[in-house]
Amino acid sequence: MRSVSVGVIGTGWIGQDHIRRITERVVGARVVAVADIDPERAKQVASDVEARALPTGQDVIDAPEVDAVVVTSWGPTHAEYVLAAIAAGKHVFCEKPLATTAEDCLRIVEAEQVHGRRLVQVGFMRRYDAGYRQLKQVIDAGDIGTPLMMHCAHRNPTVPEGYHSAMAAQDTAIHEIDTVRWLLDDEIVSAQVLTPRSTSNKFEHLTDPQFMLFEMAGGARIDLEVFVNCQYGYDIRCETVGETGAVSLPDPAQVWLRDAGQVRTGVYQDWKDRFAEAFDVELAEWVRAVRDDALTGPSAWDGYAASVISDATVESLRTGGVVNTQLKDRPEFYGG
Amino acid sequence: MRSVSVGVIGTGWIGQDHIRRITERVVGARVVAVADIDPERAKQVASDVEARALPTGQDVIDAPEVDAVVVTSWGPTHAEYVLAAIAAGKHVFCEKPLATTAEDCLRIVEAEQVHGRRLVQVGFMRRYDAGYRQLKQVIDAGDIGTPLMMHCAHRNPTVPEGYHSAMAAQDTAIHEIDTVRWLLDDEIVSAQVLTPRSTSNKFEHLTDPQFMLFEMAGGARIDLEVFVNCQYGYDIRCETVGETGAVSLPDPAQVWLRDAGQVRTGVYQDWKDRFAEAFDVELAEWVRAVRDDALTGPSAWDGYAASVISDATVESLRTGGVVNTQLKDRPEFYGG
Amino acid sequence: MRSVSVGVIGTGWIGQDHIRRITERVVGARVVAVADIDPERAKQVASDVEARALPTGQDVIDAPEVDAVVVTSWGPTHAEYVLAAIAAGKHVFCEKPLATTAEDCLRIVEAEQVHGRRLVQVGFMRRYDAGYRQLKQVIDAGDIGTPLMMHCAHRNPTVPEGYHSAMAAQDTAIHEIDTVRWLLDDEIVSAQVLTPRSTSNKFEHLTDPQFMLFEMAGGARIDLEVFVNCQYGYDIRCETVGETGAVSLPDPAQVWLRDAGQVRTGVYQDWKDRFAEAFDVELAEWVRAVRDDALTGPSAWDGYAASVISDATVESLRTGGVVNTQLKDRPEFYGG
Amino acid sequence: MRSVSVGVIGTGWIGQDHIRRITERVVGARVVAVADIDPERAKQVASDVEARALPTGQDVIDAPEVDAVVVTSWGPTHAEYVLAAIAAGKHVFCEKPLATTAEDCLRIVEAEQVHGRRLVQVGFMRRYDAGYRQLKQVIDAGDIGTPLMMHCAHRNPTVPEGYHSAMAAQDTAIHEIDTVRWLLDDEIVSAQVLTPRSTSNKFEHLTDPQFMLFEMAGGARIDLEVFVNCQYGYDIRCETVGETGAVSLPDPAQVWLRDAGQVRTGVYQDWKDRFAEAFDVELAEWVRAVRDDALTGPSAWDGYAASVISDATVESLRTGGVVNTQLKDRPEFYGG
Ligand SMILES: [Mg+2]
Ligand SMILES: [Mg+2]
Ligand SMILES: [Mg+2]
Ligand SMILES: [Mg+2]
Incomplete structure (x- = not known):
């Protein structure tokens, strides 16, 4: 059983949590490369799990040892990294939102279809509760x-x-x-x-x-x-x-x-406790699906739909x- | 402690239930007169509790032995009987609705104010659950x-x-x-x-x-x-x-x-079971309040407000x- | 429907509570006579419900207007009053214990059998919860x-x-x-x-x-x-x-x-609140049963059995x- | 972080379940050797997880690549394997019972004390629920x-x-x-x-x-x-x-x-479902404790006490x- 080597872009709170999860709770995967807008933080986090700290998210995506990418950077950067991962033909798990505009979500949806197989999963963890x-x-x-x-x-x-x-x-x-x-x-x-x-x-x-x-x-x-x-x-x-x-x-x-x-x-008191097990299951199933090249979790389309509906909700609030x-x-x- | 002599107008299901309640469950009250659009039914129900069957609701209201009136007749007749009871200066417990139009509710509200003391209680039993x-x-x-x-x-x-x-x-x-x-x-x-x-x-x-x-x-x-x-x-x-x-x-x-x-x-399976105790408490408290001439239950105003809001709800359905x-x-x- | 006239022996806390219950909550019964070891308390309680205060429990049992007796006196006096009520051929509701010794319970059981019909009910109210x-x-x-x-x-x-x-x-x-x-x-x-x-x-x-x-x-x-x-x-x-x-x-x-x-x-916090409804139902059903001369509640035998088993339990504690x-x-x- | 190489003795239902757990759910451990009284079964199970099938439990204990041992064989064989593991200075997780007699439990307790550090953990998984x-x-x-x-x-x-x-x-x-x-x-x-x-x-x-x-x-x-x-x-x-x-x-x-x-x-309907997570946590914490040479789970003493008390319970049944x-x-x- 081959282990999945994961690159993580963005090492803020949720990024670190997913790194810990992949390292300590998910069998068959390990974190091999990380990047963050704050290079010092990236270095620190990387050294904790014996991964490489790379200068940019694109470097993580390009790194030959990286099988699959986790995007936990600032929301406005999601679309760029997800599209780059698709371009590289690598699986990518993207925390919500998939992108900050419906247009960008749609670009991802289209790029994935051009690629011809599902590569994108969005982090809607409740489906794993x-x-x-x-x-x-x-x-x-x-x-x-x-x-x-x-x-x-x-x-x-x-x-x-x-x-x-x-x-x-x-x-x-x-x-x-x-x-x-x-x-x-x-x-x-x-x-x-x-x-x-x-x-x-x-x-x-x-x-x-x-x-x-x-x-x-x-x-x-x-x-x-x-x-x-x-x-x-x-x-x-x-x-x-x-x-x-x-x-x-x-x-x-x-x-x-x-x-x-x-x-x-x-x-x-905290969503991180309430859904701790759901996060574990989410990443474990994602790793398994990546290994089998058979994603079943929330798709780019689900990310796109959520974006459109969220926009409509905000408009109604106005x-x-x-x-x-x-x-x-x-x-x-x-x-x- | 004087017993309250109650006249009941309308001996359909809810009327009979209130008669049974007053007779078997409420201390300090008894049913002394009843009327119904079906005189045979009135006679039958009356004889069960040793009350008089009278030809009309107005007769019940007018009967000198009747201290207080319970209106459980067909909804469209409620306003008439409630107004007549007010005219007679007698307390009246009216099953919902107080009247079938907001206008009629308002007439009751006005008549009661003219009388100068509360005489009307509407049968919103949930307040007693x-x-x-x-x-x-x-x-x-x-x-x-x-x-x-x-x-x-x-x-x-x-x-x-x-x-x-x-x-x-x-x-x-x-x-x-x-x-x-x-x-x-x-x-x-x-x-x-x-x-x-x-x-x-x-x-x-x-x-x-x-x-x-x-x-x-x-x-x-x-x-x-x-x-x-x-x-x-x-x-x-x-x-x-x-x-x-x-x-x-x-x-x-x-x-x-x-x-x-x-x-x-x-x-x-049945609201009659779900709120059985609430009905008992409702009538027991009403009888006590009648005896003390100090009504506190749902008022004619509450009946009027419910009517207006119910009308608005129906209009919105349309x-x-x-x-x-x-x-x-x-x-x-x-x-x- | 004839009303049951009740005499109450013992006007301590539970006696007063049963008097209030019979007066305010139970249809078809009223308290007509009371006695207590403290004659002043008896007088006070009696006047509240327009009953007679009599010198002794035996006087209550003997009073011709008393249909049925409630015994809520001090436990050691229960047997005497219950036996006297049986002798007078009157129904008697006795708070637990029926008697303070199994022997006395047995004397009651035997007296009731001699009388030939059930007259005794013991106050085990949980059967009515x-x-x-x-x-x-x-x-x-x-x-x-x-x-x-x-x-x-x-x-x-x-x-x-x-x-x-x-x-x-x-x-x-x-x-x-x-x-x-x-x-x-x-x-x-x-x-x-x-x-x-x-x-x-x-x-x-x-x-x-x-x-x-x-x-x-x-x-x-x-x-x-x-x-x-x-x-x-x-x-x-x-x-x-x-x-x-x-x-x-x-x-x-x-x-x-x-x-x-x-x-x-x-x-x-209190058994009186927890079983308030059970007490109401208990007395209401007892009054109905007295009227029909058809007791079904906890019997003298149940009182006897409880006494024997309670004795055995105390002995085991020793x-x-x-x-x-x-x-x-x-x-x-x-x-x- | 070094991975713990586990040898499993006994590949019946619970043995296979623990092997699956270590393989699929526990990070930082893998099964490297197995033995069973049925060599064909051992071979089959071993090949599923790319481990070696060895002729005997003692062979598993002796295998140099085995860091720690899991005993899931037939109860009467537990004591022998646990004692052998202690003799080899290897950590051993033993499914309940630790041994089938209190005397054998005591021999384990004594052997472990001679060794000078805790090596034995007993499979009381409820402590992990x-x-x-x-x-x-x-x-x-x-x-x-x-x-x-x-x-x-x-x-x-x-x-x-x-x-x-x-x-x-x-x-x-x-x-x-x-x-x-x-x-x-x-x-x-x-x-x-x-x-x-x-x-x-x-x-x-x-x-x-x-x-x-x-x-x-x-x-x-x-x-x-x-x-x-x-x-x-x-x-x-x-x-x-x-x-x-x-x-x-x-x-x-x-x-x-x-x-x-x-x-x-x-x-x-099944204890395996009810305590599925407890089993996962149990083995994950055991692996971590083995790696740190700092066992905290149910000890050989707990196994001994359970044995003595279980014997007393059976004697009382008789x-x-x-x-x-x-x-x-x-x-x-x-x-x-
Ligand atoms: Mg991992
Ligand atoms: Mg009544
Ligand atoms: Mg009464
Ligand atoms: Mg493992």
Whole structure:
């Protein structure tokens, strides 16, 4: 069994986390080369895992010992590196977003089709969470009949000051945007944002919470509460209601404590803890798929669709109205 | 302690149920007179509880031995009987709706003010459910901070063929319309209905489920799934999300069974079972309040507001757009 | 429908509570006479409900207007009053214990048989709790197959200093002793008490918690944790394990709060709150049964059995060994 | 980071599973040599992972390329291989039981002390389960005060015909025997088995369920239901009750389905699924500890203690009485 040699572009928090993961948790892969805009940081990170630090991301892509690339650099650079990896004929795992504009996503989609085989996977890790996978299994088995509605919530305890209102769609809801499309195997055709009274526990500039509404091509309706300063924890909720039943994501299992007049259990404070196992499974399955040259994870098309729908959501936040999404026709290459 | 002698107008299912309740479950009250559009039915029901059967509802109101009136006749007759009871200076408990038009509700509101003391209570029984009362207590105590959103669901297993699409607002959502106003101590200022793909388990003419959106004067946003053919049970859900926490109505406690690879508990099939205790408490508290001439339950104003908001909801179902509600100014008489 | 006129002997806490219940919550009964060892207290309580205060319990039993008697006096006086009520041919509801010795219980059992119809009901209110009734229904329906084991816990937050170690069986476990016999429709044949390390949150003289083991005639085994200083709440647990499944008493439904990194719900602090509805149902059904002269609640035999088994449990607490219970043969009169 | 080369003795089901785990899930280790009593099976398994098949377990231990040994052969051979590994100065992970007699366990304990550093780890995987680890964390933090009782259940849906009554202690309860000692950081000083009515869903020769009672040196009392033909699933329960609170192992998180009048979630059918992650973590941490020559997992002493207590439990099953356990004094080497 050949080991996959991975090059990582971008060694900020998430880059370092993926490097640690590939090194300590994923069998059959190791990190051999890294680059970062901060060469000192790249050197430090590289030496920890006995990899080479290279001057640029392009150098990582070009390095002959690199079998596959992980892009965890700053969002605006994603498209360039993904396109370069495709040009080099190398598999590339790109953290969300695939690109910061729908146009760039489309260029990637087109480049990959020209290459003729899937090379790109986007980092939508929820598809690898055990609870979401069970949800999908129940839905696909027809156990709740045809899905008609989904009720979702995405809550963070707090966000840093740099977080602005459009990020509720771009950074936060984008996970549900992908999850919904995947769970229902259907496309989102419109988006709308309602703005409840904002919490006082936030920076002045921020509209929080936001209540988002999505409509699917097949007629199902999705609602999603995004509330990134809910104070109490990182809490992800998802109920799918079908013609004969409803199925819900469980809260993660933690011990139950009975004390002081209460029965209680913990809520995670951090998405990194909540989805730690999903990240592990995501990278392990990606490495296996790379080795078999048979990617099945979230595709460039999924990255493109998420980008278009996220743009529509942001536009609705500005206008208040329903914004129809304008996706290209899905190519056969992506199961269209 | 004087016993309250009650006259009941309308001896259909809910009328008979209230008569049984007053007779068997409520201390300090008894049914002394009944009337129904079907005199034979009235006679039968009356003889069961040793009451008099009278020819008309007006006769019940006029009967000198009747202290207070319960109106459980056909909806279009409610306004007439409630107004007559007010004219007679007698307390009147009216099943929802208070009247079938906002105008008639307003006439009642005005007549009661002319009388000078509250005489009218509307049958919104959820205010007497232990779970909802706990919800209100938590919200009022400030335990979740200022409320920002409520997520609700109202699901019935099935409905009879006579149920039509406007009834989703008029008969079903009307409970949440009242509950939300009461829980948040705030007024609904707009309503909108979205229509997800309809279930195939229904009559052709019916739009089901409906997804309703309400906005409060204070800025909180409410969403409500009404799904009256959900097949699996009568299921009421309500989560209120505030600035620092969220609080949810519990599922009713039933035993947990572990068998055949499952851990499971039952879901009620019928609103009459789900809210049986709430109905008992509602009538017991009403009788007590009548005796003390100090009504505190849902008022004629609440009946009027529910009517206006229900109308707006039905209009939105027709038009698809947001419909602003146009309530009169709340009189001081009703705590305005 | 004739109203049942009740005489109450003993107007301490539980007596007053039953008087309030009969007056305010139970239709078809009223309190007409009371007596107490403290005549001033009797007078006060009597005047609140427009009843007569009589000098002695025997006077209450003898009063011609008294249809049925409630005995809520000090335990050692129970037997005398119950026997007197039987002698007078009047129904008598006796709070636990039926008598403070098995011999006295047996005298009651014999007197009642001589009378020829059931007159005595013992206050084991758990048989009227909705959760326990569901448990019984599931067991009786065969949904878990033949019961093999029951795991129970009976926890109080604290007890007053007067509570001594034998009361763990006599006052606390006696509820489970009755419940188990009723749920399994089987007799307890031996008892044993194990003594875990005692909590430091208690008075010196007290052995707490106690872990009790019971064996049924049919071979099922029961274990019961009695822990009366558990600090955190009044918590009742019961799981019955059968050949094909297990069924558990649910925790009472209370709202769920998500805040401060927790998902939590409340635990009752007081048995009076936990079983408030059971007490209401108990007395309402007793009044109905008295009116119909057709008692079905916990019988004098159940009181006798509980007494014998409680004695055996106390003896085991002293000796540490297994103590076999020595019940008389159950007379046909009691379904033997 | 040097990779640990593992030799595996015994390639039955659990051996193959550990080989797969080391190969596919554990970073930093690979299987280089295997042996089995069936040489053909050994060859087959070896070729799957590109390891050598050697004639005997001793050959595996002696192979110079083998850094550490995993013993998954037939129980009666464990002691021999573990002693041989110690003699060779190699780390050895031994599936439970460490040996089939307490005497052999003691020989291992002594040999390891002679060697002077810990070499032996026993396969009690529950210490690596996330839920149990949380339990331990809560107990160690003092969040429930001093532990006084533990209520446990260990249920399997069914067992094969070869399973006999003593295996309830030796194979099944042995997990709780270790878990309890570890959670409470205390020693078991007596064991007793009570035998409820047996289920009819079993082979004639088997006593099932068994209800086990353990007493700790510190006075805490443990009860454990072992029920290996419970039909409905593989279900592990554990509640620890302390002076100020109680903490419970959660059921594993699975989606909640609302359909057909029920709210329900799944129960695992198989211990391999229930503890799959615990097995992964166990071997990953063992490999790391081997590399650092710093074992922290269940020790030879834990294997010895489990053996003595399991023997006492089996003896009580035979005699019915309380059997005191007779452990040697715990050497300082093992933290005594
Ligand atoms: Mg790796
Ligand atoms: Mg009444
Ligand atoms: Mg009464
Ligand atoms: Mg490995």
